[in-house]
Amino acid sequence: MQACTPLASGEILNASHSDWVLIEAVIYGDATLCAKLSKRLVCAVKHLPLRLRIDTITDTQVAIEAGASYDPTLFINGKPFIEGLIAAEEVTAIFKNYLNEVS
Numbered sequence: 001m002q003a004c005t006p007l008a009s010g011e012i013l014n015a016s017h018s019d020w021v022l023i024e025a026v027i028y029g030d031a032t033l034c035a036k037l038s039k040r041l042v043c044a045v046k047h048l049p050l051r052l053r054i055d056t057i058t059d060t061q062v063a064i065e066a067g068a069s070y071d072p073t074l075f076i077n078g079k080p081f082i083e084g085l086i087a088a089e090e091v092t093a094i095f096k097n098y099l100n101e102v103s
Contacts, residue, residue: 006036007052010053011054013042021050021099021102024053024055027054027056027073028062028066029068029070029071030072033085034058041054041091048099081094082094
């Protein structure tokens, strides 16, 4: 079994599948928590038909100005999408629902 690793800021998960929807996301928070959420995202959605590009912002003031109230917070389309470190199963379910809404 292949281990999950966090995406580097700007890296795209499933980049080779150009026909899959590209979700652009930003994680705001402490560097360690951002890495943990990124790793959890990779593990939770790597088998879904989507590409995921994540930028990471660890500046607290910028996070507050963006509207993040949890550490970490994942934003999609400028809005909080996942707040805190939730279980990978929850992340998978959230993204499945999101894909159903956008398709």
